[in-house]
Amino acid sequence: MIAVELAARFRDRVASLTLSGTPLVDDDRRAGAVTHGRIDHVGPAPDGRHLRELWGRRRGFYRPGEEAALGRYVMDAPTVLDRVEEGHEAVRRYAMEPRLPQITSRTLAVCAPRDHYSRPSLAKFAAALGCPTKVLSDGHVAAPEQVP
Numbered sequence: 461m462i463a464v465e466l467a468a469r470f471r472d473r474v475a476s477l478t479l480s481g482t483p484l485v486d487d488d489r490r491a492g493a494v495t496h497g498r499i500d501h502v503g504p505a506p507d508g509r510h511l512r513e514l515w516g517r518r519r520g521f522y523r524p525g526e527e528a529a530l531g532r533y534v535m536d537a538p539t540v541l542d543r544v545e546e547g548h549e550a551v552r553r554y555a556m557e558p559r560l561p562q563i564t565s566r567t568l569a570v571c572a573p574r575d576h577y578s579r580p581s582l583a584k585f586a587a588a589l590g591c592p593t594k595v596l597s598d599g600h601v602a603a604p605e606q607v608p
Contacts, residue, residue, distance in 0.1 A: 461485070461554050468562035477567040481603055483578040484585035485556045500537065500544045511538070521601045529605045560589045567591040572599030572607065 464482065467474040483489065500517065502510040515534050522530040537544060569586050571579045573595055578585075586593045599606040 461551055461556070464556060464559055464563070465554075467565055467567070468559040471562065471564045474563075474565040477563070477565045479567065479569045481571055481575050481578045481601065482569060482585065484581035484588060485551060485554055486581075486584075489581070490552055500548070504538075523600075523606070526602070526606065529602060557588065563589060568594060570594045570596055570603075572596045572601070572603035574600040575603060577601060 461482070463477060463479060467477050500514070502513045502517070504510050511534055514537055515530065518530060518533055567589055569582060569589065569591055570593070571582045573579070579595070582593055582595070596603055596607050
Protein backbone atom coordinates (compact mmCIF):
# COMPACT_ATOMS: atom_id res chain seq x y z
CA MET A 461 0.00 0.00 0.00
CA ILE A 462 2.89 2.34 0.74
CA ALA A 463 4.38 1.74 -2.72
CA VAL A 464 0.98 2.33 -4.35
CA GLU A 465 0.55 5.61 -2.51
CA LEU A 466 4.08 6.81 -3.23
CA ALA A 467 3.76 5.98 -6.94
CA ALA A 468 0.41 7.78 -7.11
CA ARG A 469 1.58 10.81 -5.17
CA PHE A 470 5.05 11.23 -6.70
CA ARG A 471 4.42 10.19 -10.31
CA ASP A 472 7.38 12.20 -11.59
CA ARG A 473 9.76 10.39 -9.22
CA VAL A 474 8.73 6.76 -9.80
CA ALA A 475 9.85 5.32 -13.14
CA SER A 476 8.89 1.71 -12.49
CA LEU A 477 7.19 -0.29 -9.80
CA THR A 478 7.00 -3.95 -8.83
CA LEU A 479 4.19 -4.79 -6.44
CA SER A 480 4.51 -8.16 -4.73
CA GLY A 481 1.47 -9.77 -3.13
CA THR A 482 -0.55 -6.55 -3.14
CA PRO A 483 -4.26 -7.27 -2.77
CA LEU A 484 -6.88 -5.02 -4.31
CA VAL A 485 -8.49 -3.33 -1.33
CA ASP A 486 -11.90 -2.29 -2.58
CA ASP A 487 -15.34 -2.04 -0.98
CA ASP A 488 -15.86 -5.81 -1.26
CA ARG A 489 -12.54 -6.51 0.50
CA ARG A 490 -13.24 -3.98 3.24
CA ALA A 491 -16.70 -5.45 3.85
CA GLY A 492 -15.23 -8.95 4.24
CA ALA A 493 -12.51 -7.71 6.58
CA VAL A 494 -15.05 -6.53 9.13
CA THR A 495 -15.91 -10.12 10.00
CA HIS A 496 -12.34 -11.42 9.71
CA GLY A 497 -11.16 -10.33 13.15
CA ARG A 498 -7.62 -9.88 14.36
CA ILE A 499 -4.90 -11.65 12.45
CA ASP A 500 -1.68 -11.55 14.44
CA HIS A 501 -2.71 -10.34 17.86
CA VAL A 502 -1.88 -12.58 20.79
CA GLY A 503 -2.13 -11.55 24.41
CA PRO A 504 1.17 -11.73 26.30
CA ALA A 505 1.30 -14.62 28.75
CA PRO A 506 3.70 -14.80 31.72
CA ASP A 507 4.83 -18.28 30.69
CA GLY A 508 5.51 -17.27 27.07
CA ARG A 509 2.79 -19.43 25.53
CA HIS A 510 1.80 -16.42 23.38
CA LEU A 511 4.99 -16.99 21.37
CA ARG A 512 3.95 -20.58 20.65
CA GLU A 513 0.49 -19.33 19.70
CA LEU A 514 2.00 -16.79 17.31
CA TRP A 515 4.28 -19.51 15.87
CA GLY A 516 1.22 -21.73 15.35
CA ARG A 517 -0.78 -18.99 13.66
CA ARG A 518 2.03 -18.21 11.24
CA ARG A 519 3.30 -21.78 10.68
CA GLY A 520 1.04 -22.33 7.68
CA PHE A 521 2.72 -19.48 5.79
CA TYR A 522 6.12 -21.21 5.88
CA ARG A 523 7.13 -24.54 4.38
CA PRO A 524 9.13 -27.21 6.21
CA GLY A 525 12.74 -26.05 6.26
CA GLU A 526 11.81 -22.36 6.56
CA GLU A 527 11.73 -22.35 10.35
CA ALA A 528 14.53 -19.76 10.51
CA ALA A 529 12.37 -17.21 8.65
CA LEU A 530 9.39 -18.05 10.85
CA GLY A 531 11.61 -17.71 13.91
CA ARG A 532 12.67 -14.21 12.78
CA TYR A 533 9.02 -13.26 12.47
CA VAL A 534 8.17 -14.61 15.94
CA MET A 535 11.19 -12.80 17.45
CA ASP A 536 10.29 -9.48 15.79
CA ALA A 537 6.53 -9.55 16.45
CA PRO A 538 6.70 -9.10 20.26
CA THR A 539 8.42 -5.74 19.78
CA VAL A 540 5.11 -4.41 18.44
CA LEU A 541 2.68 -6.86 20.04
CA ASP A 542 0.50 -4.08 21.39
CA ARG A 543 0.30 -2.50 17.91
CA VAL A 544 0.59 -5.53 15.62
CA GLU A 545 -2.89 -5.09 14.13
CA GLU A 546 -2.35 -1.44 13.17
CA GLY A 547 -0.88 -2.40 9.79
CA HIS A 548 -3.80 -4.67 8.91
CA GLU A 549 -6.27 -1.99 9.98
CA ALA A 550 -4.47 0.67 7.92
CA VAL A 551 -4.63 -1.57 4.86
CA ARG A 552 -8.38 -2.04 5.35
CA ARG A 553 -8.93 1.73 5.64
CA TYR A 554 -6.78 2.67 2.65
CA ALA A 555 -8.83 4.02 -0.27
CA MET A 556 -6.89 2.31 -3.04
CA GLU A 557 -9.37 2.61 -5.91
CA PRO A 558 -8.93 6.35 -6.55
CA ARG A 559 -5.14 6.11 -6.24
CA LEU A 560 -4.53 3.41 -8.86
CA PRO A 561 -5.42 5.60 -11.89
CA GLN A 562 -2.91 8.16 -10.61
CA ILE A 563 0.01 5.75 -11.12
CA THR A 564 1.79 6.44 -14.41
CA SER A 565 4.95 4.37 -13.94
CA ARG A 566 5.57 1.04 -15.63
CA THR A 567 4.23 -1.48 -13.15
CA LEU A 568 4.36 -5.24 -12.71
CA ALA A 569 2.15 -7.01 -10.15
CA VAL A 570 3.58 -10.33 -8.93
CA CYS A 571 2.05 -12.86 -6.60
CA ALA A 572 2.89 -16.30 -5.24
CA PRO A 573 0.69 -19.20 -6.40
CA ARG A 574 -0.46 -20.04 -2.85
CA ASP A 575 -0.95 -16.47 -1.62
CA HIS A 576 -4.63 -16.76 -0.73
CA TYR A 577 -4.76 -13.12 0.41
CA SER A 578 -3.66 -11.40 -2.80
CA ARG A 579 -3.88 -13.91 -5.63
CA PRO A 580 -7.71 -14.00 -5.79
CA SER A 581 -7.74 -10.29 -6.63
CA LEU A 582 -4.59 -10.22 -8.81
CA ALA A 583 -6.43 -9.98 -12.16
CA LYS A 584 -8.87 -7.36 -10.85
CA PHE A 585 -5.98 -5.40 -9.32
CA ALA A 586 -3.99 -5.50 -12.57
CA ALA A 587 -7.05 -4.45 -14.59
CA ALA A 588 -7.65 -1.47 -12.30
CA LEU A 589 -4.00 -0.48 -12.59
CA GLY A 590 -3.58 -1.42 -16.24
CA CYS A 591 -0.46 -3.49 -15.68
CA PRO A 592 0.80 -6.98 -16.49
CA THR A 593 0.99 -9.72 -13.85
CA LYS A 594 3.30 -12.61 -13.09
CA VAL A 595 2.51 -15.56 -10.84
CA LEU A 596 5.77 -16.68 -9.23
CA SER A 597 7.08 -20.23 -9.51
CA ASP A 598 6.42 -21.04 -5.86
CA GLY A 599 5.57 -19.57 -2.50
CA HIS A 600 2.86 -18.34 -0.22
CA VAL A 601 2.30 -15.10 1.70
CA ALA A 602 5.97 -15.11 2.66
CA ALA A 603 7.06 -15.18 -1.02
CA PRO A 604 9.80 -12.52 -0.71
CA GLU A 605 11.60 -14.87 1.69
CA GLN A 606 10.65 -18.06 -0.17
CA VAL A 607 11.38 -17.13 -3.80
CA PRO A 608 13.49 -13.97 -3.75
